[in-house]
Amino acid sequence: MRVSAQLESETQTTATLPASTTSLMMTKGRWVHNWDAENPEFWEGIGQRTAATNLRWSIFAEFLGFVVWQLFAIIAVYLPAAGFDYSTSQLFWLISMPSLIGATLRIPYTFMVARFGGRNWTIVSALLLLIPALGLAFAVSNTSTPFWLMLTLAGLAGFGGGNFASSMANITYFYPASQKGWALGLNAAGGNLGAAVAQLIVPVAITIFAAGSLQLPLAGFIWVPLIIVAVFGAWRSMHNLSTARSDVRGALNSLREPHLWIIATLYIGTFGSFIGFSAVFPKLIADTFPEFSAFALGTATVSLAFLGPLVGSLSRPYGGKLADRFGGARITLCSFAVMAAVTVALVLLLPTLNFWMFLGLFLVLFTTSGIGNGSTYRMIPAVFAINAIRAGDTSEARMNGARTSAAALGLISAFGAYGGFLVPQSLNLSITTSGSYVPAFSGFVLVYLALMALTYACYVRRSSIFAAQGV
Structure with a gap:
C-alpha cells in the first residue's frame, strides 16, 4: 500500500541524517525514525518524556474504549422500564455481543500498530468509537427500534474491546525491556477502569435531569466530546515509530x-x-x-x-x-x-x-x-x-x-x-x-x-x- 511505500521512502531519507539522542528525527505524519529505548542516553534525553506522552494518550483512548465496550451492558437493564419489549434472552445477547465482537477484533488489532503506526491507529480506533456511541444514543430514543438493529450496534461496541490489543502493542514499542511491565500494567489498569467509570456515570447521566423519565440517549452522547478530545490529543501529541514491525x-x-x-x-x-x-x-x-x-x-x-x-x-x-x-x-x-x-x-x-x-x-x-x-x-x-x-x-x-x-x-x-x-x-x-x-x-x-x-x-x-x- 502507499503507506508502506511512503514509510520506506521516509526511512531512506532519514538514513542520511545524523543519529541523535536528544531529539527525535521525525518526518511527515509524526513518524519517528531514530527510536532506541534501550539506549540509556537516548532514553534519558528524549525517549522517556516522549514515551510518557504516548502512554498518557494511549491510556485515555483505551479507557474510552472500555467505556464504549460496556455501554450496552449497562443500558440493557433500563430498556424494559423505558418501554422496549425485549425478552430476558435478548437482553443477555445485548450484554454479551460486545465481548464476542471485541474479543475477535483483538486479533487483527494486535497487528494494526505496526501496519499503520501507533498514532495513526489510535486516531482511527478512537474515531470508530463514535459509531456505537452515537448509534446507541439514537437507537434508544425510539422504543420501536428493532432488536436486530440494537444487536448490531451492540456488536459495533466491540470496537472498544479491540482497542486494548492495539494499545498494548503500541506501548510495548515505546519502553525499554526493564520498564515494559510497569508501562503495560499501567496501560491495562487505566483502560480497565473505563468499565467502572461507565457503570458509575451512565446511571447518573440518564436520571439526573430525567424528571420522572429516563434520558437514555445521554448514555451515548456524554462520551462523544471525550472521544473527540482523544482523537485530537492523539493527532497532536502521539507518534508513529518506524521501528515497529508486525x-x-x-x-x-x-x-x-x-x-x-x-x-x-x-x-x-x-x-x-x-x-x-x-x-x-x-x-x-x-x-x-x-x-x-x-x-x-x-x-x-x-x-x-x-x-x-x-x-x-x-x-x-x-x-x-x-x-x-x-x-x-x-x-x-x-x-x-x-x-x-x-x-x-x-x-x-x-x-x-x-x-x-x-x-x-x-x-x-x-x-x-x-x-x-x-x-x-x-x-x-x-x-x-x-x-x-x-x-x-x-x-x-x-x-x-x-x-x-x-x-x-x-x-x-x-x-x-x-x-x-x-x-x-x-x-x-x-x-x-x-x-x-x-x-x-x-x-x-x-x-x-x-x-x-x-x-x-x-x-x-x-x-x-x-x-x-x-x-
Missing part, C-alpha cells in the same frame, strides 16, 4: 505452541471472569435484589455495580507484583481457589443472601479475578522464555522465544476476552431454562476447579520445569 511469523509460531492454548484457557478464567461479570453485574443486581439496583442521589440514581469492575481494575497491578515475588503460576492457582470458594458460597447462600453479603462476595470475586489477570499475564513471557532455552540456549533461540512471547501476549488477550461472552450467555441459559442463576454458578465452580488443576499440573507441581524456574 511479527506474523511469531504469531503463527505461537499458535503451534501448546502453552499458548493452556495460558489462554487460564486467561479466559481470570480476565474472562472480570469482563464477563463486569458486563452482567448490573443485571444480576437488578434481577436478584431489584430494590438495591439504584440508590437515589438527589435527582439522580447511582448503581453500586461499578464497584465490581473498580476493585477488579485496581487489583490487577498487584497480581503482577505478587507474581514477581511468588511466581505467576502460584498466584493464579490461589486466585482460582478463592474464586471457586466464593462461587461455592454464592451457590449455597444465594437463596438466603441479603444484598450486602451478595455485594461483598462479588467484590472478593472481582478482586481475585483482577489479581489473576495480572499474574496470568505475567506468566506468558516467563513460560515462553523457558521453552526457548529448552530448545537451545543460544541468542537465536532466546530471540525467537521473545518474538513468540510478544505475539502470544496479543493473542492470549483476545482469547481471554471471549469470557465476556461466555459468562453472560451461561447465566442467560441458566435463567431461561431453570428460572435461577444457581446452575450457572455451579458450573463456574467446576470451571474454576478444573483451571486450578490445569495450573497445578502444568506449572506448579514440583516435577515441572516451570515450577523449578519460579514461573
Whole structure:
C-alpha cells in the first residue's frame, strides 16, 4: 500500500541524517525514525518524556474504549422500564455481543500498530468509537427500534474491546525491556477502569435531569466530546515509530505452541471472569435484589455495580507484583481457589443472601479475578522464555522465544476476552431454562476447579520445569 511505500521512502531519507539522542528525527505524519529505548542516553534525553506522552494518550483512548465496550451492558437493564419489549434472552445477547465482537477484533488489532503506526491507529480506533456511541444514543430514543438493529450496534461496541490489543502493542514499542511491565500494567489498569467509570456515570447521566423519565440517549452522547478530545490529543501529541514491525511469523509460531492454548484457557478464567461479570453485574443486581439496583442521589440514581469492575481494575497491578515475588503460576492457582470458594458460597447462600453479603462476595470475586489477570499475564513471557532455552540456549533461540512471547501476549488477550461472552450467555441459559442463576454458578465452580488443576499440573507441581524456574 502507499503507506508502506511512503514509510520506506521516509526511512531512506532519514538514513542520511545524523543519529541523535536528544531529539527525535521525525518526518511527515509524526513518524519517528531514530527510536532506541534501550539506549540509556537516548532514553534519558528524549525517549522517556516522549514515551510518557504516548502512554498518557494511549491510556485515555483505551479507557474510552472500555467505556464504549460496556455501554450496552449497562443500558440493557433500563430498556424494559423505558418501554422496549425485549425478552430476558435478548437482553443477555445485548450484554454479551460486545465481548464476542471485541474479543475477535483483538486479533487483527494486535497487528494494526505496526501496519499503520501507533498514532495513526489510535486516531482511527478512537474515531470508530463514535459509531456505537452515537448509534446507541439514537437507537434508544425510539422504543420501536428493532432488536436486530440494537444487536448490531451492540456488536459495533466491540470496537472498544479491540482497542486494548492495539494499545498494548503500541506501548510495548515505546519502553525499554526493564520498564515494559510497569508501562503495560499501567496501560491495562487505566483502560480497565473505563468499565467502572461507565457503570458509575451512565446511571447518573440518564436520571439526573430525567424528571420522572429516563434520558437514555445521554448514555451515548456524554462520551462523544471525550472521544473527540482523544482523537485530537492523539493527532497532536502521539507518534508513529518506524521501528515497529508486525511479527506474523511469531504469531503463527505461537499458535503451534501448546502453552499458548493452556495460558489462554487460564486467561479466559481470570480476565474472562472480570469482563464477563463486569458486563452482567448490573443485571444480576437488578434481577436478584431489584430494590438495591439504584440508590437515589438527589435527582439522580447511582448503581453500586461499578464497584465490581473498580476493585477488579485496581487489583490487577498487584497480581503482577505478587507474581514477581511468588511466581505467576502460584498466584493464579490461589486466585482460582478463592474464586471457586466464593462461587461455592454464592451457590449455597444465594437463596438466603441479603444484598450486602451478595455485594461483598462479588467484590472478593472481582478482586481475585483482577489479581489473576495480572499474574496470568505475567506468566506468558516467563513460560515462553523457558521453552526457548529448552530448545537451545543460544541468542537465536532466546530471540525467537521473545518474538513468540510478544505475539502470544496479543493473542492470549483476545482469547481471554471471549469470557465476556461466555459468562453472560451461561447465566442467560441458566435463567431461561431453570428460572435461577444457581446452575450457572455451579458450573463456574467446576470451571474454576478444573483451571486450578490445569495450573497445578502444568506449572506448579514440583516435577515441572516451570515450577523449578519460579514461573
